Amino acid sequence: MARGKKKGKRAQTRHIDRNNELEMSNERFEKYYKAQQILPEDEWDAFLDALRQPLPSTFRIAAHRQMKDVLTDAIKNKFVPQLEAARLDGEPLPVPKPIPWYPDGLAWHVGLAKKELKRSPEYKKFHEFLVYETEVGNISRQEAVSMLPPLFLDVRPHHSVLDLCAAPGSKTSQLLEAMDPPTGILIANDSDQKRAHLLVHTCSRLPSSGLMVTNLDASVFPALKCKERPLKFDKILADVPCSGDGTLRKNIGIWAKWNPLEGNGLHSLQLRILQRAMRNLKYDAAPDDRPRIVYSTCSLNPVENEAVVAAALNSVPGFELVDVSDTLPSLIRRPGMSSWRPAVGRDVDLSYSSYEEYCAALEASATGPAPTKDGTETEKEAIKGADNADNAEDEVKKGVENRTNGRPVRNKMLKTQWPPENTGDLHLERCVRVYPHLQDTGGFFVAVLQRRDPSPRAVPPPKPEVKRPIEAQGSNGTKSRPAAEERAAKKAKLLHDEVEFKDAECPSTVDARVEEEPETTEIVGTFKEDPYTFVSPNDPIVQSCVEKMILSDTFPRSNLYVRNAAGTPIRSLYLVNNMVREVMLQTDYKRMRLISAGVKLFGRSELGNTRRKRKQAEGETASASVEQVEFRVLHEGLLALLQYIDQESVLIGGVKELRAMLEAYYPLCSTFEEPFRTRIGKCPSGSYVIRFAPGDYGHVSLSHDLFLPLWKSEVSVSLMIDKRAKSALSLRFFGEDITVAGRQTAKRREEKGAKEEDAMIEVDENVDAGGDEVEDVS
Numbered sequence: 001m002a003r004g005k006k007k008g009k010r011a012q013t014r015h016i017d018r019n020n021e022l023e024m025s026n027e028r029f030e031k032y033y034k035a036q037q038i039l040p041e042d043e044w045d046a047f048l049d050a051l052r053q054p055l056p057s058t059f060r061i062a063a064h065r066q067m068k069d070v071l072t073d074a075i076k077n078k079f080v081p082q083l084e085a086a087r088l089d090g091e092p093l094p095v096p097k098p099i100p101w102y103p104d105g106l107a108w109h110v111g112l113a114k115k116e117l118k119r120s121p122e123y124k125k126f127h128e129f130l131v132y133e134t135e136v137g138n139i140s141r142q143e144a145v146s147m148l149p150p151l152f153l154d155v156r157p158h159h160s161v162l163d164l165c166a167a168p169g170s171k172t173s174q175l176l177e178a179m180d181p182p183t184g185i186l187i188a189n190d191s192d193q194k195r196a197h198l199l200v201h202t203c204s205r206l207p208s209s210g211l212m213v214t215n216l217d218a219s220v221f222p223a224l225k226c227k228e229r230p231l232k233f234d235k236i237l238a239d240v241p242c243s244g245d246g247t248l249r250k251n252i253g254i255w256a257k258w259n260p261l262e263g264n265g266l267h268s269l270q271l272r273i274l275q276r277a278m279r280n281l282k283y284d285a286a287p288d289d290r291p292r293i294v295y296s297t298c299s300l301n302p303v304e305n306e307a308v309v310a311a312a313l314n315s316v317p318g319f320e321l322v323d324v325s326d327t328l329p330s331l332i333r334r335p336g337m338s339s340w341r342p343a344v345g346r347d348v349d350l351s352y353s354s355y356e357e358y359c360a361a362l363e364a365s366a367t368g369p370a371p372t373k374d375g376t377e378t379e380k381e382a383i384k385g386a387d388n389a390d391n392a393e394d395e396v397k398k399g400v401e402n403r404t405n406g407r408p409v410r411n412k413m414l415k416t417q418w419p420p421e422n423t424g425d426l427h428l429e430r431c432v433r434v435y436p437h438l439q440d441t442g443g444f445f446v447a448v449l450q451r452r453d454p455s456p457r458a459v460p461p462p463k464p465e466v467k468r469p470i471e472a473q474g475s476n477g478t479k480s481r482p483a484a485e486e487r488a489a490k491k492a493k494l495l496h497d498e499v500e501f502k503d504a505e506c507p508s509t510v511d512a513r514v515e516e517e518p519e520t521t522e523i524v525g526t527f528k529e530d531p532y533t534f535v536s537p538n539d540p541i542v543q544s545c546v547e548k549m550i551l552s553d554t555f556p557r558s559n560l561y562v563r564n565a566a567g568t569p570i571r572s573l574y575l576v577n578n579m580v581r582e583v584m585l586q587t588d589y590k591r592m593r594l595i596s597a598g599v600k601l602f603g604r605s606e607l608g609n610t611r612r613k614r615k616q617a618e619g620e621t622a623s624a625s626v627e628q629v630e631f632r633v634l635h636e637g638l639l640a641l642l643q644y645i646d647q648e649s650v651l652i653g654g655v656k657e658l659r660a661m662l663e664a665y666y667p668l669c670s671t672f673e674e675p676f677r678t679r680i681g682k683c684p685s686g687s688y689v690i691r692f693a694p695g696d697y698g699h700v701s702l703s704h705d706l707f708l709p710l711w712k713s714e715v716s717v718s719l720m721i722d723k724r725a726k727s728a729l730s731l732r733f734f735g736e737d738i739t740v741a742g743r744q745t746a747k748r749r750e751e752k753g754a755k756e757e758d759a760m761i762e763v764d765e766n767v768d769a770g771g772d773e774v775e776d777v778s
């Protein structure tokens, strides 16, 4: 999304008529991009035409391993043939097709825009399937080009990965999939608190013991440690906030508002984020697994793209652009630009061929208004263009404070917005540009960077001790600390960056991993998360969970934590992998602004505890001893737990049992057929895992093992998955929603008629965890 801000759907589309070419145009946009020669002259009309067309729906199968095959099979062999036979107003409909450049056929191009999907009954059914599978996290409705950066990053399960600007999290989900099962760590970060929580929600669909979510300003992302050493990353994604004009097909409101100041205003923040990424990249590497950074935007503007990359390469020595022309060979792309001209002012003044020329012109001009405390009109535009108030203030100050021949000039432009003299040496053509008309997508920019020489470097000279407070940000991205602290932080950061770039030039003799960074000791601003405390592996509740589930000795019980200072399991127990544990133990959670880590594995069971209370009420000796506080396996934690569960303790069911458990909330044990009836009847009450084995059962077939958490009470059982997950399961295997909730919805639909039915699907879609927010916006 443009600059990553949440925008109401209505705000984006209300005033624009797609059929009115005038409304879908902007003189400044055309003047600016024509002058930049982003495309050969003869492609310009096709480019503009494509920008005015609705963006086709695309989605990605985002499930864990086996489920990927199940869903691909359902789409290919069930839905596609149905849609091939379908007609709308007598005409054949476009049929979903795999996106040619996406590996393993896991991403699909639906062919119809979202609104049109519901006009044909066949598509409506397919749409419903997409809605349910999206809800349970098996499908991510994501813009095609937004799927690119994780593919270029090439992440593997053992990597340490940093996703600097991650919300709402569609690319983070791709990274999580690539790290399945994770032995490394993925830190997904976003500076906006609300969006960081949305990120947690998105990631909860692919629970991972290797994930941490933080809420920091990426441009000052702090030094973290792991095993007493600085934590450096194998792969870093900098999918930075941008003006977002590559999303014009979807966010048509941008047509009316577009001006070059948006991009100008973001350049400095984008550069600082990329420099921070470079600072955090690992040195050592295997030849076939070199650490890399992917810098990406959904903007077409060279000031936000090549200019940022060029400035970063020139300011942090030792990096180069990677030639990725062999990666994703079916992706139609254009090379990065080596010349461009930034626009000065809202009305696309392209008169200045260099920064020096621009400054000279300003100085020569005696007629312009004097700089004011708040900045001139053009400087105020920069405030609007910058990502947050603070950053904008920086831009204005930088402008006012810039000097030519010792004299202050009014200037909000930066030298780095112009092409540097050495563009030829930087191989900017290695950047990847994707335009809408090339393969019916949005516009996008990707650059892949790596260290030129990956060998470890020298121990840098000792650094001054700098106390750098952590940035605290409100949900709107503005910071909330007092001005004096702010100044101190900025001073500290400048000093820090100065040292940082000096270090980068140090010749290499000794392993850099011993390098230290300034520690932050002061936490500023509000941070209201509960503490993270690792639980003793001998805690009675941990013991009881391990014993009841018959977990193997390899189960990492030391990696279980709770969200209270005492370390007592009260409501939930979370599991992280070894690497995440190390990082959590070595860095204060407030310093990291850690808002989530790992996967919720066990939850206190209300069913079990109700039974305990009932027994107490009936006068049975039932003390509130910890052993009797029942914890159960949670659906979201099951995948992480499976490898440790003794297979003997897993119940086995078939399709009949699955059907019964979907059709009723609490089917009675006595109603099941043998041998399941006897087996379940003998089980003491408590938490279990049930496996539905693959096989053909009449007209239904299960192609893979399906493991689900089950609660056994004295006389009945209950699948412990939420009702949406039950509906998705039911639709996937039985072709209809046989659940209690599904039957009730169908009945309501029947009663209320077709018109309201459409409205209900619309609601379902919006419930889809944030609608547009989760469907990727960048």
Ligand SMILES: C[S@@+](CC[C@H](N)C(=O)[O-])C[C@H]1O[C@@H](n2cnc3c(N)ncnc32)[C@H](O)[C@@H]1O
Binding pocket: 001, 003, 004, 005, 146, 164, 165, 166, 167, 168, 169, 170, 171, 172, 189, 190, 191, 192, 195, 216, 217, 218, 219, 239, 240, 241, 242, 269, 387, 776, 777, 778
């Ligand atoms: C283009 S969006 C990222 C989209 C995301 N990568 C995805 O695939 O879903 C940019 C994000 O950067 C965040 N952001 C803006 N300024 C930031 C900063 N200084 N540090 C970290 N995140 C920032 C915004 O809140 C926004 O969520």
